[in-house]
Amino acid sequence: MPRTQLNLVGFLSGSAVNGDSWRHPDSDIDADLDFGRYKAYAQALERGKFDALFFYDNVLGVADPAWLTANPGVPRWEPLTLLAALAVVTERIGLIGTASTTFNEPYNLARRLASLDHLSGGRAGWNVVTATGGAENFNLDTHIDHAERYQRAHEFYDVVTGLWDSYADGAFVKDRASGRWTDPAKVHVLNHKGRFYQVQGPLNTPRPVQGHPVIAQAGASDDGRELAGRVGEVLYTAEHDIALARAFHADVKERAVRHGRHPDHVRILPGVSPFVGRTLGEAEDKYEDLLRHRDAATTLRGLSTYASLGVDLSTLPFEEPIRLPDEIAETNSHKSRQRLMVDWIRQDRPTVRQLYRKFTAGGHRVLVGTPRSIADDFEEWFTTGAADGFTIMFSSAPAGIEDFVDLVVPELQRRGLFRQDYPGRTLRDTLGLPVPRNRFFA
Amino acid sequence: MPRTQLNLVGFLSGSAVNGDSWRHPDSDIDADLDFGRYKAYAQALERGKFDALFFYDNVLGVADPAWLTANPGVPRWEPLTLLAALAVVTERIGLIGTASTTFNEPYNLARRLASLDHLSGGRAGWNVVTATGGAENFNLDTHIDHAERYQRAHEFYDVVTGLWDSYADGAFVKDRASGRWTDPAKVHVLNHKGRFYQVQGPLNTPRPVQGHPVIAQAGASDDGRELAGRVGEVLYTAEHDIALARAFHADVKERAVRHGRHPDHVRILPGVSPFVGRTLGEAEDKYEDLLRHRDAATTLRGLSTYASLGVDLSTLPFEEPIRLPDEIAETNSHKSRQRLMVDWIRQDRPTVRQLYRKFTAGGHRVLVGTPRSIADDFEEWFTTGAADGFTIMFSSAPAGIEDFVDLVVPELQRRGLFRQDYPGRTLRDTLGLPVPRNRFFA
Numbered sequence: 001m002p003r004t005q006l007n008l009v010g011f012l013s014g015s016a017v018n019g020d021s022w023r024h025p026d027s028d029i030d031a032d033l034d035f036g037r038y039k040a041y042a043q044a045l046e047r048g049k050f051d052a053l054f055f056y057d058n059v060l061g062v063a064d065p066a067w068l069t070a071n072p073g074v075p076r077w078e079p080l081t082l083l084a085a086l087a088v089v090t091e092r093i094g095l096i097g098t099a100s101t102t103f104n105e106p107y108n109l110a111r112r113l114a115s116l117d118h119l120s121g122g123r124a125g126w127n128v129v130t131a132t133g134g135a136e137n138f139n140l141d142t143h144i145d146h147a148e149r150y151q152r153a154h155e156f157y158d159v160v161t162g163l164w165d166s167y168a169d170g171a172f173v174k175d176r177a178s179g180r181w182t183d184p185a186k187v188h189v190l191n192h193k194g195r196f197y198q199v200q201g202p203l204n205t206p207r208p209v210q211g212h213p214v215i216a217q218a219g220a221s222d223d224g225r226e227l228a229g230r231v232g233e234v235l236y237t238a239e240h241d242i243a244l245a246r247a248f249h250a251d252v253k254e255r256a257v258r259h260g261r262h263p264d265h266v267r268i269l270p271g272v273s274p275f276v277g278r279t280l281g282e283a284e285d286k287y288e289d290l291l292r293h294r295d296a297a298t299t300l301r302g303l304s305t306y307a308s309l310g311v312d313l314s315t316l317p318f319e320e321p322i323r324l325p326d327e328i329a330e331t332n333s334h335k336s337r338q339r340l341m342v343d344w345i346r347q348d349r350p351t352v353r354q355l356y357r358k359f360t361a362g363g364h365r366v367l368v369g370t371p372r373s374i375a376d377d378f379e380e381w382f383t384t385g386a387a388d389g390f391t392i393m394f395s396s397a398p399a400g401i402e403d404f405v406d407l408v409v410p411e412l413q414r415r416g417l418f419r420q421d422y423p424g425r426t427l428r429d430t431l432g433l434p435v436p437r438n439r440f441f442a
Numbered sequence: 443m444p445r446t447q448l449n450l451v452g453f454l455s456g457s458a459v460n461g462d463s464w465r466h467p468d469s470d471i472d473a474d475l476d477f478g479r480y481k482a483y484a485q486a487l488e489r490g491k492f493d494a495l496f497f498y499d500n501v502l503g504v505a506d507p508a509w510l511t512a513n514p515g516v517p518r519w520e521p522l523t524l525l526a527a528l529a530v531v532t533e534r535i536g537l538i539g540t541a542s543t544t545f546n547e548p549y550n551l552a553r554r555l556a557s558l559d560h561l562s563g564g565r566a567g568w569n570v571v572t573a574t575g576g577a578e579n580f581n582l583d584t585h586i587d588h589a590e591r592y593q594r595a596h597e598f599y600d601v602v603t604g605l606w607d608s609y610a611d612g613a614f615v616k617d618r619a620s621g622r623w624t625d626p627a628k629v630h631v632l633n634h635k636g637r638f639y640q641v642q643g644p645l646n647t648p649r650p651v652q653g654h655p656v657i658a659q660a661g662a663s664d665d666g667r668e669l670a671g672r673v674g675e676v677l678y679t680a681e682h683d684i685a686l687a688r689a690f691h692a693d694v695k696e697r698a699v700r701h702g703r704h705p706d707h708v709r710i711l712p713g714v715s716p717f718v719g720r721t722l723g724e725a726e727d728k729y730e731d732l733l734r735h736r737d738a739a740t741t742l743r744g745l746s747t748y749a750s751l752g753v754d755l756s757t758l759p760f761e762e763p764i765r766l767p768d769e770i771a772e773t774n775s776h777k778s779r780q781r782l783m784v785d786w787i788r789q790d791r792p793t794v795r796q797l798y799r800k801f802t803a804g805g806h807r808v809l810v811g812t813p814r815s816i817a818d819d820f821e822e823w824f825t826t827g828a829a830d831g832f833t834i835m836f837s838s839a840p841a842g843i844e845d846f847v848d849l850v851v852p853e854l855q856r857r858g859l860f861r862q863d864y865p866g867r868t869l870r871d872t873l874g875l876p877v878p879r880n881r882f883f884a
Contacts, residue, residue, distance in 0.1 A: 022616070033648065059553075060646075061631075061642030062644055064631075066626045069622055069625075070621050074646045077557050080554075084526035087527060088527045088531060108501075111520040112523055115519050119519075119524070136642035184506075200579055204502075204517055204518060205519075
């Protein structure tokens with residue numbers, strides 16, 4: 001039976017909105033440090049029956065403080081610390097936190113995610129990233145090479161999931177009369193010795209409520225897709241073109257099948273930044289109003305760095321077609337984003353203005369419309385195999401979150417495309433994903 | 443003006459009580475995974491105006507699952523995850539979590555502690571440990587040597603506090619009109635390059651509410667005392683003898699002064715496990731009742747390993763004076779505890795029974811008495827320079843916590859030895875400790 005309902009994940013971090021959208025007077029500017037703000041966002045998303053809240057992260061060093069002048073991504077909460085606090089003030093929404101396989105130890109991260117899963121009654125998710133930078137904060141002179149980062153990621157994942165499987169159900173008998181706290185027959189000592197990691201185990205935490213917290217992933221390079229096909233369950237992507245999105249969707253599902261998985265167990269959720277109005281005019285006004293408060297140069301500089309275009313777009317004439325250098329050095333960080341933007345610029349020859357409007361939302365698709373037109377768009381992507389749902393990137397907070405929850409979600413529900421309520425207690429229940437079997441115990 | 447009030451810290455971890463005290467029917471046995479239990483403990487301690495809750499940890503691997511059979515220390519929460527959740531359900535009590543300088547990255551830990559400090563409104567504390575074991579879970583064949591662990595700890599502390607000082611107050615201007623989010627003149631790039639760590643910074647979190655979270659420490663070896671004298675603010679120790687405690691107290695305060703610190707800014711809080719009754723008989727009955735439910739052999743085996751005595755005490759005749767081997771190999775983990783126990787056994791020649799009763803509480807002092815006799819004891823230790831307060835290790839939970847809060851705390855308050863209410867909002871306010879000045883900004 002084909003799946004009939006799509007998944008929705010709310011993307012948040014730092015100031016809670018994309019780029020310099022914080023300059024619009026409707027957006028909070030203290031979410032980076034005011035827990036009350038994030039509590040309100042999480043509770044609003046839960047009212048909208050969102051599958052999960054997704055908290056982005058990076059650990060970049062900064063050589064020149066000037067780089068921070070217009071960067072609202074700093075400060076921000078350490079993801080799993082924030083999510084532990086949010087677990088206490090929410091009841092059903094999933095809590096997906098970003099943590100890299102490059103700058104953590106698998107034993108530490110396995111514990112933290114397992115604790116979050118227990119704390120939240122089975123609502124934890126881990127966004128596995130290899131990190132696009134940050135080596136300078138972790139005793140390294142240069143960043144680890146892209147290919148090696150992914151090799152590490154696979155082994156890291158094996159260790160973490162192996163540690164999560166340290167105990168069979170019922171291992172902790174806690175029998176007062178005999179003094180037996182643990183049944184040693186239900187303990188597995190991992191004794192992992194691999195290329196990058198050596199970890200004895202067992203973890204000092206029982207198996208997570210969900211077996212394993214849900215695995216999210218975002219890399220779209222070939223290595224990234226391969227990791228996604230093998231272990232990813234919720235994929236955050238950045239597709240603009242429905243035909244390309246279908247091709248990506250098919251490719252990743254095929255990889256999953258090749259790894260012996262059911263294709264429905266990988267949910268591909270492209271990022272979308274919606275501007276919602278009761279009429280199209282109202283939506284367009286909101287969008288234009290935001291653009292008036294934003295600064296094109298800041299966004300363009302950010303995009304130029306993000307996609308390693310080899311040129312600073314903010315220095316080019318705004319109304320002329322973009323000319324890229326003939327040779328662009330391949331990046332070691334956002335490989336797939338670089339390729340996507342370079343290909344589009346070379347094929348479509350957009351002006352800087354056209355590019356700016358298309359990529360206002362940090363490289364993600366901007367959708368300006370009514371609840372009905374946005375639902376139409378979602379329905380087309382969902383029913384034609386371009387997406388299993390969407391990662392919603394809000395253009396303002398709290399207003400943008402409330403617009404989506406109060407206007408778009410009811411329209412999706414009316415069409416039967418989205419749940420009326422949470423079906424169970426855990427994030428796996430919500431997503432309809434199976435509980436992984438314990439590798440060491442039947 | 444000499445300080446007139448003592449400090450109280452509540453020690454918790456895993457099953458929340460010491461050793462196999464969980465076997466007593468009055469103790470919860472699900473605190474290891476039921477957040478509601480820890481929430482109740484934290485709120486009870488806050489009702490008792492405790493300075494802080496102190497969450498112990500270790501990251502040991504386990505070669506033989508049999509070791510876990512009678513070990514209620516596993517499972518347990520990952521400390522900072524639990525404390526983030528407790529921050530939301532408490533308002534004034536300090537939240538001190540253990541994290542090692544041996545198996546963490548300073549950048550990651552600095553962020554997590556800073557986030558906890560922001561989340562809790564300035565109530566975070568970090569129990570700095572070098573870890574007595576765990577190398578087997580962190581890519582190492584053998585544990586790092588004691589001396590090198592302490593060298594690392596000093597540098598780790600320098601990096602973490604340097605990262606906490608990354609921003610001057612007011613660095614994040616968030617000016618919508620100009621688009622200036624950060625004032626780069628108020629950002630310090632650490633660029634640390636030391637023997638063990640290379641960390642660029644700045645941290646992606648503003649300076650913690652308390653400047654630096656409060657630094658707790660527990661090592662009592664010579665290296666441990668030196669770290670304590672240099673950076674420790676709250677010390678958890680295990681003194682049994684009031685004369686030895688005074689000597690330890692004087693030694694550490696002297697080291698603090700040598701490091702240019704005020705001696706009052708190091709608070710020495712020996713561990714005590716109280717059994718409280720309205721009459722002495724009632725207290726003794728509680729103690730005997732607990733002993734009846736405990737298993738001496740389990741405790742003795744644990745102590746033998748803990749203090750590396752070179753002999754398993756549980757195999758020796760219970761009523762005969764203990765004979766230790768002539769040569770005992772010096773341990774690489776609990777150095778000071780080994781020396782303390784070996785010296786005491788050699789001098790006092792206790793029987794196994796005597797040792798067992800003295801060390802029921804994981805090596806800490808057991809105090810069986812009425813609110814008045816316990817307050818007398820605390821007053822003597824406090825007023826004669828043996829302690830600045832106490833770390834309370836509960837023999838049952840929740841009953842043992844409530845006994846102490848409802849019976850002993852009011853007696854200490856009546857004598858003026860303990861606060862009637864919290865004086866401010868942060869843990870530094872509560873302890874009366876200064877906010878450290880920013881190393882890089884006036």
